[in-house]
Amino acid sequence: MVITRLAAGVDATGHLDDLALARTLEAIAGFREVWASYGVEGRVRIAATSAVRDAADRARFFDGVRAETGVEAEVITGEEEAQLAFLGAATAVEVARPTAVIDIGGGSTELIVGGSDGEVEGWVSLQLGCVRVTERHLASDPPADGELRSARSMIEEQMDRAEKVLAEQGVAMADAASLIGVAGTATTLGAIHLGLPTYDEDRIHRTRLPAAALADMAERLAGMTSAQRATLGPVQPGREDVIHGGALVLHAALARMGLDAVTISEADNLDGLVASLA
Missing domain, CATH: 3.30.420.40 (ATPase, nucleotide binding domain)
Incomplete structure (x- = not known):
């Protein structure tokens, strides 16, 4: 990577x-x-x-x-990005259906809700990536309390938008019986939760990250400097100054769904792209 x-x-x-x-x-x-x-x-x-x-x-x-x-x-459009993320993740991890998939990128976050048949029922692409959140609201290192409140407010506004867009497609975030997190923010948080000394894809894949542990981790990461986050074994260079923003997004989405954990998948939209070449 x-x-x-x-x-x-x-x-x-x-x-x-x-x-x-x-x-x-x-x-x-x-x-x-x-x-x-x-x-x-x-x-x-x-x-x-x-x-x-x-x-x-x-x-x-x-x-x-x-x-x-x-x-x-x-x-690729936000819709195709969402479809590819769902295709890559939902077939790689065994979780309860209906399944939702969240793909937190640098500039956007895709949230996809599937049906009991494993097909996509609704999707939304949000202007809510870890880089975007951090650049807009988390300038200090570590961020000040007011900056964190501002970031959380932005995230909640985008979650409100997600609820509205999904409702127009006849689905709701609360319909999901499970959530799969894909891409670098989710996988890195899974690795930190496991206490890995280095990034290990095989151990990260299928990790269950409890909501309470995610809440604690988001708070802890926000209280650290970028240099301190960089010392965490699985945090790869270039992610230490934005991972806290991504953690806030993942925590907010999980809370909106009322679920007790997110399952981490190393399979994501890249796997969906590969499948499209078959």
Whole structure:
């Protein structure tokens, strides 16, 4: 895993950050070397999400990817991102149905509610990623009490929006009998809960993170500096200054659903993208 923080600054400026874009293109070039070493040709999808969706200068990303790989990158919609996350996670973890999946990214959060048959019943894409929350409201290190109140207020407003959008599709967050958390925020929180010395995908996958433990962790992370969070074994470089914002989002969603735990899945929208190539 390579954390490039492509969403850095997009919420404030509407444009891609030069250094973040360079890091991202460097990582993609490295992935090209990997797939070329396996002889892969012609069946490659490079999909961008919230950061590129929101950037006015997204053409810079497309041009850079094309130059580095020869592949035409795509921006997937919030709906497709939600569908892919559900496809990747709901088939990889055994939990009670109806199942909800939450995908907390850097710029957005996708929340998907499935039915008893395992199919998607409703979805919403929120402007609520861990980078966006942190950049808007958690500037201090560690954040001040007023900043935390402001962040929680923003998150609750977005949860209200989620309830409204899902209701228009005939479903509710409370319909879910279980919640699966995917992507880096959820998996890192699962790793911290386990007390892992390093990030270990096999041990993280299918971890059950109780609501009470998540609440304590969100409070503890918010009280730490970025340097202190970086010393936590499984927190990968580039996540230490935004993980507390993501923890607040996950805790709020779990509380809205009234569930006692979230199950962590290493399978996510990337697995859904792979399945789409089959």
